[in-house]
Amino acid sequence: MIQVQNLSYSYPGTEKQVLKNISFEINEGEVFGFLGPSGAGKSTTQKVLNGLLKGFGGTVLINGTDLSEMKRSFYEKIGVAFEFPNLYLKLTALENLQLFASFFKSETRDPEELLKMVQLEGDRDTRVEAFSKGMKMRLSFIRALLNRPELLFLDEPTAGLDPGNARIMKDIILDLQQQGVTIFLTTHHMDDAGELCKRLAFMVEGKLPVIDSTQDLRLKHGKKTVRVEYKENGLACAEEFPIDQLASNPAFSDILNKQEILTIHTQEASLEDIFIKVTGQQLKQ
Amino acid sequence: MNWRAIPYDYKMLKGDPMLILSLMVPFILWALMQFLFPFLDAMVLDRWTVDISPYYRQAGTFFLMLIPMMMGMVYGFIMLDERDGGIITAISVTPTGKSGYLKLRMGIPMFLSFIFIILYQLLLGLTGTLGILQVIVISLLISSQSLILLLVLGAFADNKVMGMAISKGFGILIMGPLLDFALPSPYNWIGAYSPLFWASRSLLAETHITFWLHASITFLFHLFLIWILFRKFTARSD
Numbered sequence: 001m002i003q004v005q006n007l008s009y010s011y012p013g014t015e016k017q018v019l020k021n022i023s024f025e026i027n028e029g030e031v032f033g034f035l036g037p038s039g040a041g042k043s044t045t046q047k048v049l050n051g052l053l054k055g056f057g058g059t060v061l062i063n064g065t066d067l068s069e070m071k072r073s074f075y076e077k078i079g080v081a082f083e084f085p086n087l088y089l090k091l092t093a094l095e096n097l098q099l100f101a102s103f104f105k106s107e108t109r110d111p112e113e114l115l116k117m118v119q120l121e122g123d124r125d126t127r128v129e130a131f132s133k134g135m136k137m138r139l140s141f142i143r144a145l146l147n148r149p150e151l152l153f154l155d156e157p158t159a160g161l162d163p164g165n166a167r168i169m170k171d172i173i174l175d176l177q178q179q180g181v182t183i184f185l186t187t188h189h190m191d192d193a194g195e196l197c198k199r200l201a202f203m204v205e206g207k208l209p210v211i212d213s214t215q216d217l218r219l220k221h222g223k224k225t226v227r228v229e230y231k232e233n234g235l236a237c238a239e240e241f242p243i244d245q246l247a248s249n250p251a252f253s254d255i256l257n258k259q260e261i262l263t264i265h266t267q268e269a270s271l272e273d274i275f276i277k278v279t280g281q282q283l284k285q
Numbered sequence: 286m287n288w289r290a291i292p293y294d295y296k297m298l299k300g301d302p303m304l305i306l307s308l309m310v311p312f313i314l315w316a317l318m319q320f321l322f323p324f325l326d327a328m329v330l331d332r333w334t335v336d337i338s339p340y341y342r343q344a345g346t347f348f349l350m351l352i353p354m355m356m357g358m359v360y361g362f363i364m365l366d367e368r369d370g371g372i373i374t375a376i377s378v379t380p381t382g383k384s385g386y387l388k389l390r391m392g393i394p395m396f397l398s399f400i401f402i403i404l405y406q407l408l409l410g411l412t413g414t415l416g417i418l419q420v421i422v423i424s425l426l427i428s429s430q431s432l433i434l435l436l437v438l439g440a441f442a443d444n445k446v447m448g449m450a451i452s453k454g455f456g457i458l459i460m461g462p463l464l465d466f467a468l469p470s471p472y473n474w475i476g477a478y479s480p481l482f483w484a485s486r487s488l489l490a491e492t493h494i495t496f497w498l499h500a501s502i503t504f505l506f507h508l509f510l511i512w513i514l515f516r517k518f519t520a521r522s523d
Contacts, residue, residue, distance in 0.1 A: 050378050054520075072380050080378040086371025090297045102289035103379035143375075 001151065001182045002026040002049065006058035009041075009048055018044045020206040021058065026184055027199075031177050034186040035193045035271065036203035037281060042186035043083060045203070046153050049184065050080050062151070076106045079149030083156045085136035089129040093120055093139050096128060097146060104147045114142040118168055133160045141169060145176075152176065154185040158192055170196060190271035194218075200271070204279045214271075221277060222268035228252070230259040240267065287381055290389055298363070307359035311401035314348040318409050343466050345411045346485045350459060352401050353427055356394035357434025358452055364390050364439050365448045384519050387439070391432050398428035411488070419496055426503045427484050430458075433507065436514035440521070461485075480506040 002025065009019040018041045026032040034042040047053040049060060051070060060067035062074070087096050097111035115121045118138035128136060137160055144152060157173065158166040173196055177183060187193050193200055194214055202210040210217070225240040237259075241252045243266065255261070275281070298304045322344060329335050367373055376386045402424045406412050412420050434455060442448035461479020465486065468475065476482040483503040490496035 052374065052377055072382050075378055075380045075382070078378065080375075082371065082375065084371060086375045088293075088297060088372060089370065091293060095293055095296060099290060099293040100375075100379065102287055102293075103376060103381035103385070105380055147379075 001028040001063060002184070003061040004049070004058070005060075007045070007048065007060060008057035009044060009053060009055075012055070018206050019048070019056070022203075022206070022208045023058075024201055024208060024211050026182060028182055029177070029180045030198045031173065031183040031185065031196050033193045033197035033200045034184075034203050035188065035190065035197075035200055035275065036186075037188055040203040041206040042203050043155050046080075046155055046184065046186060050078060050153050051075075073105075076104060076147060077150040079144035079147065079152040081141045081144040081152075081154050081157060083159060085133070085140035087128045087136055087140060087143075090127060092125050092127055093131070094124040096139060097143060100143050101146050106147060108146045109148060111146070114145060115139075117172060118142055118165075134162060134165055137161055138165060138169070141172075150181060152181055152183045154183060156187055156189075157185060158187070158189060166192075190275070194271050202275055202279055204281055210274075210278050217271070217274055218268035221274040222266070225267045226252075227263075227265050227267055228255055229262040229264075230255055231262060232259050236262065287385060287389055291393075294389070294393065301363075303359050303362060307355055308397075310355045311352050311405055314351060315405055315408060318345050318348060340466075342411055342413060342489060345405075345409050346488050347459075347462055347466070349402060349405055349411065349427065349488070350430070350462060350481045350485060352405065353394070353398040353429070353431035354434055354455060354459065356398045356401075357431035358438070358455065360390060360394040360431070361435040361438030361442075361452075362445060362448055364435065365442055365445045368439075369444055383521075384515075387436075387515065387518060390439075391435060394431040394435060395428050398431045399424055402427055413489070414491070415488075415496065419493075419500075422500055423484070423487050423496075423503075426487070426500060426507060429507045429511065430480065430484065433480070433510050433514065434458075436511060436518055440514050440517040480510065 004025070005023050006021045007019050007023070008017055008021050010017050022045070024032075034040075034045060036042050044053065048056045049062075049067070051067065051074070054068075062070065065074075088099065091099065093115060094111055097114065101108040101111065112121065112124065115124050118141065120135060120138055120142075123131070123135065128139065131139065137157075141154075141157060144154070154173070157169055161169060170192065173183060173185070177196075183196075185192075185196065197214055199211065199213050200217065201208045212220075223240075224243045226243055226246060227238060227240045229236065229238045231237070239251070239255065241249055246252055269277070318341075322341060326336075326338050326341075329337050364373075373383060373386060377383045403420070406420060406424070415423070434452075437455075438448050438451060442451050458479045458481055461476040461482035462485035464476030465473045465482050467473075480503060483499050483506060487496050487499035487503055490499060
């Protein structure tokens with residue numbers, strides 16, 4: 001769906017390259033994530049790809065068409081939710097959606113149905129200036145879904161949300177992926193990235209040192225062991241066993257048969273561990 | 286033009302003190318000309334035996350120029366408000382885009398200016414020997430002045446604070462017709478840098494030829510400025 005070759009970008013009037021010859025692909029129907037600390041260039045990449053920033057170097061193809069030759073109708077099937085909610089504060093939630101629906105030629109979704117999805121139906125007639133940041137984030141998110149986008153750009157979609165509302169948003173994202181929507185999201189939350197993204201790219205100082213599937217990253221960088229926590233004579237104990245030949249490992253079988261098992265976990269590395277290991281940088285900046 | 290967006294525009298602006306002020310300015314200017322000018326005329330004649338009544342049309346034309354300027358400034362600031370809130374960015378990633386948004390934003394001050402200018406001229410009897418077509422043409426041209434101010438703010442101001450600084454420079458535009466009225470020939474031509482200079486000359490033209498000549502220059506001058514500023518605005522990354 002998206003092919004990016006040697007993309008570079010510097011903001012006008014500055015020498016510093018924010019994006020340094022990055023290349024990646026996003027396949028149709030996948031959730032692809034950029035994971036990296038603040039200021040790494042994640043949002044800039046999204047802004048280039050959704051056409052907000054011009055004057056970039058390299059090639060960006062979307063559905064085989066060069067981004068620089070894209071017509072305005074390109075936006076009929078694009079959805080963008082920004083990191084900071086940008087809404088008409090003097091309009092109600094419903095009016096915000098209705099007004100933005102008027103900017104599309106194609107048929108748009110029922111705003112009330114969208115409000116219901118993020119539990120804002122009770123606030124449909126409230127002016128947005130009275131909304132909390134979390135409510136604005138949710139409204140801004142569903143606004144991006146008005147035109148039934150085939151390609152969705154999400155910039156830090158769970159930023160500023162409480163765990164309950166973050167869960168709602170993540171469920172919607174997973175549901176959209178099931179429906180075949182291609183999603184490009186940026187985040188610095190490793191849990192979100194791990195849960196939502198099929199493939200990930202680590203971004204550090206405008207470069208992409210790692211692009212891989214989330215599963216493979218965990219397997220490659222994790223220990224191939226199983227950790228068993230159990231109780232023996234009333235005391236909590238733990239042991240690790242190699243995954244290879246685990247079924248025929250007598251010590252493992254012995255614990256399973258004789259002890260009270262508390263937990264059993266494979267020892268995949270967390271994305272944060274992998275990020276630090278690969279990039280040498282902390283994720284939470 | 287996205288007509289469906291207009292009712293929401295009204296909802297957003299309802300109760301906005303800036304809008305109320307902008308709608309009152311033409312009435313204040315009309316009241317100044319209708320009541321203050323005759324009073325001043327009588328007072329000056331009585332005290333200094335100077336008759337200022339021949340300058341009635343010039344004074345009226347000068348005030349008339351303030352109507353589109355005020356409309357352009359008010360809607361320019363509304364636009365800067367939207368820029369501060371990231372609204373323009375959000376519209377940029379819809380099929381309407383920044384240019385579609387701008388057309389909508391330009392339409393309202395242009396329309397309001399046109400209505401107010403026509404009413405102002407008719408109520409104060411400023412049209413002189415101009416025919417209906419000429420009144421409509423010159424009113425449209427003067428209304429388009431609002432677009433220049435709106436676009437200057439949109440193209441050069443990053444936020445409202447910058448907008449305030451830039452709007453202080455707008456006085457230089459209104460100096461154009463003032464210099465034309467105040468200075469003797471050929472020094473009055475110093476004011477020709479301002480498109481208002483040409484617009485006011487059309488309005489005060491004594492003959493059809495001079496009217497159309499000055500109106501044509503005003504048209505080309507405005508077209509050039511609007512084109513440059515529109516491009517500058519749409520090229521911005523927000």
